[in-house]
Amino acid sequence: MKFGVIRFPGSNCDQDAYHVIKDSMGKPVDYVWHQETSVRGYDCIILPGGFSYGDYLRTGAIARFSPVMDSVIEHARVGRFVIGICNGFQVLCEAHLLPGALVRNKGLKFVCKQVHLRVENAETPWTRSAKRGQVLKVPVAHGEGCYVADQETLCELKTSDRILLRYCDPAGRFTHAANPNGSVDNIAGIANESFNVIGMMPHPERASERILGSSDGRVIFESIVTSLLVAAK
Amino acid sequence: MPQVKVYVTLKPTLLDAQGRVVHNALESLGYNSVEQVRIGKYVELQVADDTPDIEGKVKEMCDRLLANPVIENYRFEVIA
Numbered sequence: 001m002k003f004g005v006i007r008f009p010g011s012n013c014d015q016d017a018y019h020v021i022k023d024s025m026g027k028p029v030d031y032v033w034h035q036e037t038s039v040r041g042y043d044c045i046i047l048p049g050g051f052s053y054g055d056y057l058r059t060g061a062i063a064r065f066s067p068v069m070d071s072v073i074e075h076a077r078v079g080r081f082v083i084g085i086c087n088g089f090q091v092l093c094e095a096h097l098l099p100g101a102l103v104r105n106k107g108l109k110f111v112c113k114q115v116h117l118r119v120e121n122a123e124t125p126w127t128r129s130a131k132r133g134q135v136l137k138v139p140v141a142h143g144e145g146c147y148v149a150d151q152e153t154l155c156e157l158k159t160s161d162r163i164l165l166r167y168c169d170p171a172g173r174f175t176h177a178a179n180p181n182g183s184v185d186n187i188a189g190i191a192n193e194s195f196n197v198i199g200m201m202p203h204p205e206r207a208s209e210r211i212l213g214s215s216d217g218r219v220i221f222e223s224i225v226t227s228l229l230v231a232a233k
Numbered sequence: 234m235p236q237v238k239v240y241v242t243l244k245p246t247l248l249d250a251q252g253r254v255v256h257n258a259l260e261s262l263g264y265n266s267v268e269q270v271r272i273g274k275y276v277e278l279q280v281a282d283d284t285p286d287i288e289g290k291v292k293e294m295c296d297r298l299l300a301n302p303v304i305e306n307y308r309f310e311v312i313a
Contacts, residue, residue, distance in 0.1 A: 058301055065298070094301065101303040103243075108250050148247060148304060182248070 001228045003029040004042035006072065006088075008063045013049030013085065016205040021046075024208050025221050034066040043228050044081040045072055047088025049141070049203060059102060059144045060090035069095060081125065081224060082197045086142055089189075089199030098192055098199045099157070100149030106182025110143040114214065115180050117188050117202060118168040121161045124195045125227035129219045135172045136165075136216035138202040140180050145201040147183035147190075157190055165189035165200055235280050237291050239309040241300045242273035273305075287311050 003021045007014050014031060021029040032039060039045055052063035063069070069091075076082045076097050084092035092098045105111055114137055122132040130136070149157070157163050165188040169178040174186045181201070189200030204217025243249050249271050256270040276299055280287060291309050300307040 057298070061298065061301070093303075099303075101301055103247065103304055104250050106248065106250050108254060146250075150303075182250075 001027055001044075001225070001232065002042050003027060003044045003046060004032040004039055005029060005046045005048055006032050006034060006068055007048075008034045008050065008052035008066060008091075010052045010054055011048050011050035011087070013087075013203065013205060016203070017046045017048045017085065020205045020208045020218075020221055024218065025225055027225060032068060034063070034068045036068045037071060039068065039071045039075050042075070042080075043231075044083065044224055045075055047072070047082070047084040047091050048205075049086030049088060052087055052091065055144075058094065060087060060092075060094040063087075063091045064094035073097060076192070076197045079194060079196050081227070083126065083220075083224070084197075084199040085203055085205065086140075086145070086201055089201055090144065092197065092199045097197050098190060099153045100147055100190070102144050102201070103146045103148055104144050105142070105146050105180070110141075111145070111180045112139070112141040113180070114139050115188075115202060116168050116170050116172075116178060117165040118172050118174070120163050120166055121191075124164060124191060124198075124223075126191070126195075126198050126220055126223050127164055128226060129223040133172060134219075135168060135170065136204075136207075136219065137170075137214040138204055138207040138217045139214075140202045141206075142181070142201055145181040145183065147181075147187040147201070149184065154184065157187075160193065162191045162193070162195070163187055163189075164191055164198060165202070234282055235284070235287060236312045237278040237280060237287065237309055238312065239276040239278065239291065239295060239299055239307060240273060241276065241295075241305050241307045242271060244304055244306055245271075247304055
């Protein structure tokens with residue numbers, strides 16, 4: 001089992017992701033520079049948070065055409081695992097590996113705080129260690145995390161149970177106040193059709209150790225490690 | 234050298250939070266006749282004289298990179 005953390009110019013959560021995999025999960029992980037043209041040998045690719053290419057043009061728009069992305073798209077196409085966190089989610093939407101887009105927060109502010117997420121589907125490779133309805137305390141840190149999609153896409157996401165995480169209050173209710181960025185239907189994280197690719201705006205890697213104020217984000221990494229172990233059998 | 238002016242705007246169905254705030258600011262300055270403000274992007278390209286099918290090429294650039302068709306509309310003009 002091997003993880004690869006893609007580094008774009010401007011990535012800034014790459015070390016956090018690397019640390020969680022290496023030190024908290026105890027699994028092998030490498031940094032993968034954006035100029036690489038292959039991700040062969042990696043079982044799971046992590047697109048980390050940050051401000052790739054200074055968020056020029058649109059968030060993720062330039063990173064999406066980095067040399068490494070062709071191989072990441074191929075990696076996803078053959079069913080291997082890819083997770084995009086924050087800026088990584090934006091890159092995955094720009095790359096059309098996930099539907100919809102992330103636009104400026106409704107309140108215009110950069111929002112950096114702990115939020116609560118409700119696990120909406122616990123039968124995916126990324127959430128199998130969680131329970132449906134479980135509430136996770138995980139931070140967000142973004143200026144452009146307002147998820148939008150057309151009605152048809154939203155309908156499709158709902159009926160196929162691809163909305164994995166939604167912003168909620170500590171009791172698990174989907175209130176307006178609990179939505180930090182105006183995302184439609186409080187959407188915080190979604191999966192592709194075959195559930196091998198997910199994107200989420202909150203940062204589970206920043207909430208994987210008690211010293212950080214919450215270890216609730218661990219469940220995402222525990223889930224994927226379990227999924228990789230099962231797949232290897 | 235032909236110049237291409239590309240205008241990228243958020244789709245009308247999307248809330249333009251930035252535009253709304255600018256609208257509020259205009260109102261606070263007393264410009265009460267403004268009904269709506271939408272903010273977009275303007276991209277200027279200089280292209281080589283001998284570029285074949287400029288219109289087709291620019292459309293391709295817009296669809297692939299300059300605009301995100303999920304959230305944005307675009308239009309452009311080529312000035313010879």
